[in-house]
Each structure stands twice: as structure tokens, then as C-alpha cells.
Amino acid sequence: MNYQDKPKPRFFYGWIVVACCFICCFSYGLFYTLGVFFTTLRSEFGWSSALTSSIHSLHLLVFIPSTFLMGWLGDKYGPRLPIILGAIFFGIGFSLLSKVNSLSQFYLFYAIASLGAGIIWSLPTATVQKWFIKNSGLALGIVVAGVGAAEMVFPPLAEHLISSYGWRTAYIQMGVGVAVLLLIASLGATTLERKGLQPYGTESLTQQEMVRKALSEVSWSRSEALRNKTLWLICAFYFCSVLPIHMLAIHLVPFAESIGIERAIAARLWILVGGMSILGRVFAPTFVEGTIGWRKGLIIVTAILALSFFWLSMIVSLRMLLVFAVIYGFFYGGKVPLIPGLIRSYFGxxxxxxxxxxxxxxxxxxxxxxxxxxxxxxxxTGIYVVAFLIGAGFLALAAFLVWLSKAPKGVV
Incomplete structure (x- = not known):
């Protein structure tokens, strides 16, 4: 079929899908607020740092089956149904947090909210890449920039709501607000097939036979990919790189407080991290897609993140922490879209x-x-030095693992 025979629409609907997927990623900001609630929850309930941190650990363990569930629903029915389910789980779970009086109750209601978390990553990144051939790096970067925007908005918003209305009311307000946003996003989220469209850039394939050849050959099934060591190297890389990322997601504000920075100022560090993260998320995939490639890009940004964590272990002032936030935010953000981009380039x-x-x-x-x-x-120990050095070690190992992850045999 020659796609040039079909008239090119003035506006490609895929950009609406990009906006809807952006909102999905933005909704993860709800879970980035635990660090802001951290000291308040410890003071009210008398929990240790480890116990309070375990709330986020529970969230991520529930996130795992949610990722598979929402990914399966998205592949079978399209993105709309899982987004609606995510809105329901977020709204109910975070609203119920306002009623907790024990750690077990907090675990239960946080787990309910976490059941919706599968709409945050695999669903939007897979959905948007099916809509684009041309400008796929840009579209993917915009989508994952939703998390960066959330990092800018939610921690300072949570601090304001806690100070103004108390932590219980803050959870209700944020949970309901995000649920409404997701329901709006579900209205525009759909598939190419239902719109009767082809991926953006398809009309030029007749002049680019090498692209058509690549697209036809890079088409791995799940079972085929699972038998390939490259996929498992990527899994190991992601495991090692995410451990310190989530460590900092929960402990950045408590760490800042531990070196004498007020909570209100510490929460606003996320504005800087999130802002630089957005730049990294948009710039990195757009740059590496046509130049050094996804794999080399991941090696570079992960190695720099390892160095930034090593430096974090020595930080003792707000000025140093601000510089760290700029460097960490940009390269952490840059890492995020390169991972699904690498998976697509290897497995289709x-x-x-x-x-x-x-x-x-x-x-x-x-x-x-x-x-x-x-x-x-x-x-x-009473300090964060050892934790951050361990984080640096995991990131260095992650950079080595992605260096080992060469393209599978048969991929152009």
C-alpha cells in the first residue's frame, strides 16, 4: 500500500494522545509527595525512618502486578479503560488515606491507590510509540516529561496543602484532583485502529525503503524477547538504576531537613529537579535518536548520575544541594525516555x-x-552518606550493564 495516496490531515490526532499520555505520567506526582509527608507521619505515628520508607516500597511492589494488568488491558482494549481504572484507584485510595490511624491501614489504602499506578509508565510510553514513526523521540520525550512536571508541582503543592489544611485533607484534595484529570485524559486516549489512521511519518515510507525494512524485521514476540539475553541485561540495568532514583525520591526532603534546611525550602528543591528533568526528558531522546543512539545515550547519562550520587554524599549546604538538583534533574530526566526507546529499537x-x-x-x-x-x-547511622554511596555504586553498575546490552541478532 502506498500511504502517500491518502490525504495528510492538517492536524495529526496522535498529538492529542501525547497530551493524554502526558497526564498519565503527570499523575505519578501523587507518589512523589511521600517525602513531604515523611516527617509529619513520623511525628504523628512515631514510625521509624525505615517503616515510613516501607510505604513507598509497598507501593512499588503493588505497582508490579498493576503494570502487567494495565499493559495487558492496553494491548487488548486500548488505553481508555486502564486510564479510567487508574483514576478510580487513585481517587479512592488517596481519599481513604485521610482516615488512617495505623500503619496497617496506611499500607492498605496506599496499596489500593497503587493498583492504578500501572497507567503511569508502560501504558503511555508504549501507546505513544505506536502512533509515531517520525518524531517518535520528541513525542516520547513530551510524554515522560509529565513526570518531570509532576515533580515540580506536587511536592511544593503537598507542602502548601499540609501547612494550610493538614495532611489528611491534603491527601483527599490531591487524590480527587488527579482522578478528575485522568478521567478527562481517558476521553482522548485511543488507538490508531479506532481512528483509522497510520503512524505519523508513514506517508514517507515509500521513499525510505531502509526504514520499511527495519520496521518489518524488528518485530519480536514476547516469548522471543524473553529468550534473548539482551532483554535481561536491560532488566538488570533498570533494576540497578531505579534503586537509587527511588531512594532519593523519598529521602531528598528528609535529607535536606537533616542538614538544616527548612521543609518548605526542601520541598521546593523538586521544582528545580523537575524543571531540569523536563529539559532532559525532551532533549535526550530528540538528540540521541538521530546521533549517538539510545544505548550510548543511556551509558552517558547513567554514568553522570553515578558521579552525582557520589557528590551528594558530601553535600552539607543548600548551595551545594541546588547545584546537585540542576545536574541530577537534567540527567535523571534524560535517562527516562531512553529506556523505552532502546527497547523499541531492539524489539519493535x-x-x-x-x-x-x-x-x-x-x-x-x-x-x-x-x-x-x-x-x-x-x-x-543517623546520616545519609552510606546510603548515597551505595546509590552511586548501583548507578555505576547500571552503566556497565547497559554497555553490555548489544542489539539482538537480526536487528537492523
Missing amino acids: TKSLGQLIGIVHAISLIGGAIGPFLAGYIVDV
């Missing part, structure tokens, strides 16, 4: 949602370990 789109889900699920085990490990170390 046939089972992309499921493969991203598998890789992400394994990474979440590392993410669950990171916050609890840091909390335990702080309970024992």
Missing part, C-alpha cells in the same frame, strides 16, 4: 507494551529496596 512494537511492562516490573523491585534501605541506614 509487536509486544512493546508487555516488554516495557516486564522491564519496568523488575526495576520496581529495586525501587522498593532503595527507600527502605536508605531509611534503615539512617536509623542505624
